[in-house]
Amino acid sequence: MAAFQPLVFSGIQPTGNLHLGNYLGAIQKFVALQETRDCIFCVVDLHALTAQLVQDDLARQTREIAAAYLAAGIDPKRHIVFNQSAVSGHAELAWVFNCVARIGWMERMTQFKDKAGKDRERASLGLLAYPSLMAADILLYRATHVPVGDDQKQHLELTRDIATKFNHDFSARIAEKGLGHPIQMGEETVQGYFPLAEPMIEGPATRVMSLKDGSKKMSKSDPSDLSRINLTDDADTIAKKIRKAKTDPDALPSETAGLAGRPEADNLVGIYAALVGRSRADVLADFGGRPFSEFKPALADLAVDKLAPIATEMRRILDDPAEIDRTLREGAERAGAIAHRTMHDVKSIVGLLNG
Ligand code: AQP
Helix, strand or coil, X not given: CCCCCCCEEEEECCCCCCEHHHHHHHHHHHHHHCCCCCEEEEECHHHHXXXXXXXXXXHHHHHHHHHHHHHHCCCCCCCXXXXXXXXXXXXXXXXXXXXXXXXXXXXXXXXXXXXXXXXXXXXXXXXXXXXXXXXXXXXXXXXXXXXXXXXXXXXXXXXXXXXXXXXXXXXXXXXXXXXCEEEEECCEEEEECCCCCEEECCCCCCCCECCCCCCCECCCCCCCHHHCCECCCCXXXXXXXHHHCCCCCCCCCCCHHHHCCCHHXXXXXXXXXXXXXXXXXXXXXXXXXXXXXXXXXXXXXHHHHHHHHHHHHHHHHHCCHHHHHHHHHHHHHHHHHHHHHHHHHXXXXXXXXXX
């Protein structure tokens, strides 16, 4: 039996304020990966409902993420770009996974704890089940690799737990129907229907931090716009935000060890390294001993060079929403064909009548 075909899947929620963290942690990697792998890039609009149910501009924000993918250089002809709610298999498979996963697994997720806050009883069931839908997003295509930021590591582990439990619970039926592929589990090779998708969390900017507080992740929902660089910011705004970014009074160290205990300095050096495609050590070899008053303008120039063309292209793409919708529809048709086959197999494995 052949192994799983390598396939990359990832997604971004259309929850507004697409920022530098989303770009360096996710989109920039998508663009690189499309050269060597088959890829599916999704705008995960169903996930956005967990943040806020009634939203006036969900459709506009969905187009904005799609425009960011295209503006950054993702090719929707060679790869699949679509929005999640257009393929019903995501919700169907998530339901099956809700019955595979255990409540305790979901309650342990740090993102759930952070977002639900103190009054967990009042959090939506959707927020609790978010990782189950994420597992469905990935496994509906039996994707093997998932490029994400560091904040998604725990959800990826849960995706592997769900795949493992499904493969284990239904192992006899998977084998009987000849639907298994070999999976390496420690020393052993077992037959499974779903791959154990591998997170791809590498490079100097897997967790870009707030420009105002080096202990907080740069985030779409931070009330302070100065905490993040938005992909739509113009050159002056980018330069201003970097100028105002929190730092300490010392000069940059010459080696990475000198960044320990200096979260803001570490963050800015990491951003520079990721934008220029080099390591923190390389950046410090150039800037070690120099004050932030010299480093910040260099970082601002670099960020503007990288991001301004993307912002300009995004604006151009967003001028023609009908064309974005057409691209997403085409992508959804291609994604839907794969999803249909998976759901047929899954229904057959779990014993539903229409499998
Ligand atoms: N600060 C970050 N550094 C590196 N990667 C990041 N990602 C998000 N923030 C950072 C990565 O971007 C991808 C898409 O994220 P998402 O929109 O699906 O959800 P999120 O992680 O919830 O994004 P935010 O900005 O943090 O939103 P809020 O404020 O709503 O919580 C993912 O690969 C993510 O890892």
